[in-house]
Amino acid sequence: MRKIIVLYCLIMASVVYSQNTMSVSSPDGELILNVLVKSGQPVYSVTYKGGIVLEDSPLGLITNAGDFTANMNFVSSATAKVEENYNQTKIKQSQVSYKANALNCVFSNAKEQKIAVLFQVSNNNIAFRYEIPSWGDTKVCVVTEEKTGFSFSSSTTTFLSPMMRPMTGFARTAPSYESGYEADLPLDKATSSEGYVFPGLFHLGDKAWVLLSETGVSSLYTGSHLSKFKDGLFTVEYPNPKQNNGFGSSGAQISLPGVTPWRTITVGETLKPIVETTIPFDVVKPLYKPSQEYKTGRGSWSWIVWQDNSMNYDDQVKYIDLAAAMKFEYILIDAWWDERIGYEKMKELIQYAKSKNVEVFLWYNSNGTANDAFQTPLHKMNTTIARKNEMKWLKEAGVKGLKVDFFGGDKQETMKLYEDILSDANDYGLMIIFHGTTLPRGWEKMYPNFVGSEAVLASEMLIFSQDVREKEAYFASLHPFIRNAVGSMEFGGVLLNKFLNKGNQKGQERLTTDAFQLATAVLFQNPVQMFGLTPNNLQDVPAFELDFLKTVPTTWDETVFIDGYPGKYTVIARRNNQKWYVAGVNAEKTAKVLKLKLPMLAGQTINIYNDKVDKETYTTSVKVSKKGDLTITIQPNGGFVLTN
Template identity: 70%
Template sequence: MLIAISFFAFPTFSFGQEVDVVRSPDGQLSVSIFIDGGELHYSVSYDQKLMLEKSPLGLLTNEGDFTKEMSFVSAFIGKIDESYTLDRIKQSSVEYKANTLFYTAKNKEGKKISIRFFVSDNDIAFRYELPKWGETGATVVESEITGFKFPSNSTAFLSPMMRPMTGFARTAPSYESGYVTDAPLESTNARYGYVFPSLFKIGDNGWVLLSETGVGSNYNGAHLSAIKDGVYTVNYPQMEQNNGFGSTGAQIGLPGNTPWRTITVGESLKPIVETTVSYDVVEPLYEPSQVYKYGKGTWSWILWQDNSMNYDDQVKFINLAAEMDFEYILIDAWWDDRIGYDRMEELIKYANSKNVDVFLWYNSNGTANDAFQTPLNKMNTSIARKKEMKWLQEAGVKGLKVDFFGGDKQETIRLYEDILVEANEYGLMVIFHGATLPRGWERMYPNFVGSEAVLASEMLVFVQDTREKEAFYATLHPFIRNTVASMEFGGILLNKYLNKGNQSGQERLTTDIFQLATGVLFQNPVQMFGLTPNNLEDVPEFELDFLRKLPTTWDETIHIDGYPGKYSVIARRKGDHWYIAGVNAEADAKSLKLKLPMVVGKKLNLYNDDKSKKPFIKTVEVGKEGVFEVTIQSRGGFVLTNH
């Protein structure tokens, strides 16, 4: 449970079996919970406008049905007032204030279940809490009917859940699908539903973002169903995931609780971009074994692919990292076979002599799918992990990238947590790839430094359709995927062609400045960029200088402008340095008047594309009114910074 600086709870006079209401501290956001016909429901309003209509609540367990024949027991209200710091998310210092409702009902057998609501000014978090029922000390939560019924004039921005055990080496689902945008609700009927987070435009009333947080080894990850009778529901993993092994529900000890379901609400997209609710309602699960260092890295595999996994090419990318003042190199699949453990120790020493530290790639697989890249069978059992991690610590490795998970069952979530906990014991940071959405993990696990869980840079290399939609997807992530969790995209690709030769083939369709802008738009505390050694000669020096100075952790994030799928502009601050960045996915250049009160009267560097899409830099000044006019080319970007 959340540890609060202050917490006050006292019984309310519930309206019998009518309605209990909890409002945000500013009074704008309200949640009503009630029982109708023996069924639990809730609704959500913002500024007296209905954002979620009557929607179902309830769980089905092997010890009782809490979806029907329910009756009211009690309701208590309270307050949460907490401050915390976290150096790996969009905002380093957070004040969280919320009003709470603890609502208890019972089923026909008299077994109780409670729902705890936290309601802050733009966010709702709620979870189910199950007491001990007599001597019963454990239960299996088989399914959940938690639902979301939006007004019929709403539209959806959703990414479909991948079909289990499909894709490369049967590793799906890995949260690497595209998006439907502004889709009528009745058309959102994907067979396997949709991943979290999920964004909805509520007519002219505003926006709603759905997600979940606080998922650890105690539970399974969930996703959103296809719409049915006007309602989306929380769905648990399909049985086919993890090669059919493991329960689709969750086994929990009693008393116990589910993860938090989160709802972010606003008249504009500002609260969506700036929300910290994923972290507000969870707690650190253990102390870091050391102070972890974040930063940027080079990564040969993204453009030079498997053939680069040799000693000499890795030396080139270590030298590139040193030339760029980057902290890391990521050495990807096959290193154990093509470089070997002994020579890897030599390579790590060479990197350290250049003030570069090393991340090494691992295959998570041993039983769940057909992924064959090595190192294999090193991360799937505790005995193998501890032996490997001991060597990693002794060799001086600083982090792991673990790949190919494919699923949200409790079995798989437990593997994520086991890897993180044991890695911390050996002073290792962890990036997950081919993975699920992180759900509060930045605060829960101090050595977690990001997950892919997005149609990321490797698909730019492999798939023409993804290259054509690169700008489109980039305008979605600040509003959806990256707003609830860190996103290890592996971007900043400055080759004209996305391959080693850089002469022909997979042509990059976005501008250089677009690429630089995504370094600000996409947030992750450790960023592995797609630069190659030739970029030191064929990229303008001012672009390289920009990347040398670019932070990967931020103190503040502010939404400036944008519309998902069209364009996006956000501002991030590190210390006294502001970075305002935007990209444009529309077919024509877009001229904007941006309100930038944070840089009024300041001289700034503007990185932009001219009409022919060639990059340039110039000094500009934001006037006393705090309004700055900028034109973003199609598939282009801009960055405005005082750094």
């Protein structure tokens, strides 16, 4: 059941008063946004609980039909109240009540062309977008540049992931949002030549935490990112023209009237509003209805540890049996299946999986023209005719979902491909996971069959890189505050082999504990989770760990920040129905003793999965005090989970 209420009250003002400040505050009055025209430039600023969060920051667009960044005048403004109650099972909170105060500011340029900026301010969150009318006979335009900026105080530190250079990396598939993060970096050190991906986290000392991102990007616009820090601020940047092998505009071609995606700002004294925000979904709408009910859940996949050589019929039978033994809903069969198993044998394999109550996801290469990725199936997803022919076969064969890989770009051309794949897949009852991909920007709500994106330095790099293995706990302690705070994150984790290869005897040694891995099953939110277990784990992993994974959910009704500092440690709680899971990891070099406040578990006897000093994982039961207090120790590179 969804209720939307928008009440507008028009407030007219003449150009004579263009220097006046227009303001809008959150319903609780603590977050205030101010807008004014300063020397012909529209700017906005943000305060929270009386402290400055963003200093005067520029607004404006440049289009091929007009410049809206200079010589601007204020025309009018309108205020509104916005309310929406909605249900969404694929994000961190299943029932959301969104209430915001809105301010729509209209400006005109020297040619007397108008443009508006719509701001919506809810408690701890700001979302804003540009609204572009038609100008006389001009019914289309190309937005070539955006001047939206974010001006922080000089003492601010950053938690950012660099945008990858285009046409670099594996088979020239970058950017794929697979860079690491640098924590607490001073502003003047944020100088990556390609800028930084959304979202970006900022710490204003003891004043506030700020998370910047964008949402609502569809086929009608380009994806954007943050610039490097220059001239005292970060700005919104459109894709590097060299993405997609130089093909396609880096700007956005839109019909008029039209709108941009939303830019979002989440603010809090603590990290609680950052972890718990739903703003990426509050301001977007579903773009089509689901063709059927889609079932989320867990899955096995052979490629992550057993790699390409496992793409054969017999090994996939072993992984189907693993999924069945673990009561997983799915198996993901990865690259090369079309060549090494074949379409006819795949039908047999799908039927075998069904006999075990396991459904199938199949991997596809998105590429046809954009990069050099060569894994097959290839040339099946990049054109409408090939895609629909393939999806017809997939539906007839009984496949339930696809993992589509190797996109490498944020241009409107690529955003259209994402949407076309999703829309066509819905027609055939298929769920979609994207890999080698961009950040999902509100897609869980916009596209009902979307069930996750990678867009993170994920589990495969634990296989390939010693440096990433050494930083696994460090990155895990960051994700709930940054990447996973704004969208589903298909990490592909929970690796319980001691060595991350098929032999499990030597080689890529896992440096985190089993309890750490169990914690990530809760810590990382994605409605369909493909776990990195291997068939030998049924014999070489303690039964209590497997029992935990047999019942751990992948969808949540509530998410609560408990404790943490990005890059050091994190503890969050998630609820599925009436059952709570509290998970934490420690990225520091020494054991960490935490005194947790857990009011949701007050007075209860709970199960705990934790590590001993020697890193051996154990389980026991403990009693939470009637006040909800519990002291727990997390070992370095370790973790814990509590359940009631």
